Amino acid sequence: MTEHTPEPEATQRADDENPFENLAKFIEIPRVSGLALAPDGNRLVVGVQNLSPDGKKYVSSIWDVDRDGGAPFRLTRSAAGESSPAFLPDGSLLFAAKRADPDAKDGDDSGDGQGLWLLPARGGEARLLAAPPAGIGGVAVARETGRIVLTARVMPEAKDLADDAARRKARKDANVTAILHTAARIREWDSQLGPDGTRFFVADAPGPDGRVELRAVTGDLGPVVDSFAVTADGSKIVYGILATLPAGEHVAELRLLDVATSTTTVFAGDAGHEHSNPAISPDGATVAYLRAPADTFDATGKPTIYLKPLVGGAEGIVEGTGVAGIAGIAGVSGTADAGKPLTEDLDLWPQGLLWAPDSSALYFTADQLGRSPVFKVDVATGEVTRLTGDRAAYGSLRVTPDGRTLFAIRSATDATPRPVRLDTSAVDQQPFPLSAPGDTVQVPGRVEEVTATAEDGTVIHSRLVLPDHADGPSPLIVWIHGGPLMSSNSWSWRANPWVMVQRGYAVLLPDYSLSTGYGQAFINRGKGEGSGNPFHDIMAATDAVLERPDIDGTRTAAMGASFGGYLTNWIATQTDRFKALISHAGVWNAQLRTVSDVPWFFRQAYGDVMLRPEHSLRWSPHLYADNVSSPILITHGNNDYRVPVANALWQWQDLQRRGKEAKLLYFPDENHWIMRPQESKLWYETVRAFLAEHVLGEAWEQPELL
Structure with missing residues (x-):
């Protein structure tokens, strides 16, 4: 033949x-994220992002998912998109959208943000419920009463939402954008914080006329509310906030808001620990949350699930009332009893807490040995059971009212995110896949789990992504994850290895020390005086893979973003073994951490550059710029406040002055991530061209739009 x-x-x-x-x-390719389950458990919806018709942005929509694996169907459609689905007790669907109100009178202005819309359970047209001038933030629904709780940003001193709209219009008409800050926190990721602040609003479930009335129940909470949970009757809210401490330091704490009295108390918080991710038990008796020691120079705090009674569990000072004025409850921190640990002996990092319907157990996910399974912990005994055994990462957990079925979003290095169904009583099970847009993507290769041994005997785990039908040994790209407190165990749209594997490269995804899923000692091994271990771990993983006959050790490259970009910059100054390096949004000068949006985090985690320069500068790549010999592509977004663009500009000047071979791909309108579809496409094209030139020896082929 x-x-x-x-x-x-x-x-x-x-x-x-x-x-x-x-x-x-x-x-x-459609991008799936987030699940919402109806109170009766019979309807499941998922958010899906699709490319807009003009190809310039992603537009989100909400799809109905068949619980038995049948074809999904689209529920919402508009040019601006819909997001944040949540169900009312009667099965009606809430969602956020920036749409024109069909019932608005001439001259009405719904503001600049997203409004809250309702799609009736029986179908029909969606209608606008509420439209704060700056849009809505988080949304939650009280399971029994249907009370709607949401956050919205409101101008200081505004008496109500109408007054807020007038104050915003006055600034806009005067062409004023100035912000007067009185506390250390002024930016987050790519957003300017202020002059408005966050407030909680509540509204009773819509009546027969389909209308609701928002009522403010707090003054200004500060710039950002981390997450919040609502009791089944809607009478109380537990929320997380970053509280200001003396000397510009910050700590995450939980506060309890009584809706009836509009009073706020510290629920769980102290200066030495971070408290976050509250979840209120269905019986209303207990709050579960994560508590972790604050990061230090030598150790990263391990989060543990804690439990604390809701009634009588709040202590500390009353911090504010629900008057509409900007009563100063932001920046005031108290101390409250921490509660009791539930998973103190679990050497994993729990996240995504979800109560069982009978309040007897909690479900959560946690990175573990190159996967992120679903776990169940019994509240009475603390016994932990792993429910999923495949090499995948799970999130967005939802449980049916009878407690027998879990739904989740599953992804893996070689599988796009999709909804799945799980049995709450099965151990190490394989999930039942459900259908959603984008779930049929075929990858051009395979993934192998590989290990290496560091000099101190520590085992380093990685994933090696290999092409199908390779013509001889494959050139190697070492792709270093960011974080760094994460694992390269799930699908990535922004750092997708298959785009490179398609061109014949093998891609190594190392989980170096500081990665989660391998125990707290493994994380802390990369801290303090051991801060050089991540670099040595990556080199050990690379050396082990280069011993394989299917890998070409003469054609190698390394790349990474965020902390992975920092490690790439460090690699550039410590070794000449790679033919090419690509650094996105990486720290170059450690001193510039002081102008990040979270300088207190960097001070805690890596040492104060002003008070402890011997450490911060010891690991700063810019001091070793003379050592750079590999060609390097630097990419950075101008609106990146986490790793300010000054890092890229400083690095570029350092390399230019020394005559080093480098290119700078600069995105004036992007942030820490390259988000817009065509810009992302251009980033991949430039990376592939740079690698082809320096690793494969091909002529430089400039992307068409550059």
């Missing part, structure tokens, strides 16, 4: 449809 060789035109057509070759197809 003679093997058929496709004609060149046929091969080209196949490549045109391959999303990992044709990046225009890659950015068209």
Whole structure:
């Protein structure tokens, strides 16, 4: 039998449809995130992002998912998109959207943000429930009463939402954007904080006329509310906030808001610990949350699930009332009893807490040895059971009212996110896949779990992504994850190895010390005086893979973003073994951490550059710029406040002055991530061209739009 060789035109057509070759197809793949389950457990919806018709942005919509695996169908559609689905007790669906109100009178202005919309359980047209001028933030629904709780940003001194709208209009008409800050925190990621602050609003479930009236129940809470939980009757809210401490330090604490009296008390908080992610038990008796020691120079605090009674559990000072004025409850921190640990002996990092319907157990996820399974912990005994055994990462957990079924979003290095169904009583089970847009993407290769041994005997775990039908040994890209407190165990749209594997590269995804899922000692091994261990771990993982006959050790590159970008910059100054390096949003000069949006975090985690420069500067790549010999591509967004763009500019000047071979890909309108579809496509194109030039020895081919 003679093997058929496709004609060149046929091969080209196949490549045109391959999303990992044709990046225009890659950015068209639907992106699934977030689940919402109806109170009766019979309806499941998911958020889906699709490329807009003009290809310039992603537009989100809400889809109904069949619990038994049937085809999904789209529920919402608009040019601006819909997000944040939540159900009322009668099955009606709430969502956030920036739409024109069909019932608005001439001249009415719904503001600049998203409004809260309701799609009736029986179907029909969605209607606008509420439209604060700056839009809505988080939304939650009281399970029994249907009371709606939401956050919205409101201008200081505004008496109500109408007054807020007038004050915003006055600033806009005067062309004023100035902000007067009185506390250390002024920016977050890519957003300017202020002059408005966050407040809680409540509204009773819509009546027969479908209308609701928002009522403010707090004054200004400060710039950002981390997360919040609502009791089944809607009478109390537990929320997380970053409280200001003396000398510009901050700590995450939990506060309890009584809706009837509009009073706020510290629920769980102290200066030495971080408290976050509250979840209120269905019986209303207990709050579960995460408590972790604050980071220090030598150790990263391990989060533990804590339990504390809701009634009588709040202590500390009364911090504010629900008057509409900007009563100063932001920046006031108290101390409250921490409650009792539930998972003190669990050497994992729990997240995504979800109560069982009978309040007897909690479900959560946690990174573990290159996966992120679903776990169940018994509240009475503290016994932990792992429910999923596959090599995948889970999130967005939802449980049915009878407590027998869990729904989740599952993804893996080789699988796009999709909803799945799980049995709450099964151990190490395989999930039942449900259908959603984008769930049929075929990857052009395979993933192998590989290990290496560091000099001190520590085992380093990695994933090696290999191409199908490689023609001889494959060139290697070492792709370093950011965080750094994470694991490369799930699908990534922004750092997708398959885009490179399609071109014949093998991609190594190392989980170096500081990565989660391998125990607290493994994380702390990369702290303090051991801060050089991540670099050595990556080198050990690389050395082990280069011993394989299917890897070409003469053609290698390394790349990473955020903390991975920092490690790439450090690699650039410590070794010449790589043919090319690509650093996105990486720290170059450790001194610039002081102008990050979270300088207190960097002070805690890496040492104060002013008070402890011997450490901060010891690991600062800029001091070793003379050592750089590998060609390097620097990429950075101008609106990145976490790793300010000054890092890239300083690095660029350092390399230019020394005559080093480098390119700078600068995005004036992007932030810590390259988010817009065409900009993301361009980033991948530039990275592939740079690697082809320096690793494969091909001529530089400049992307068409540059």
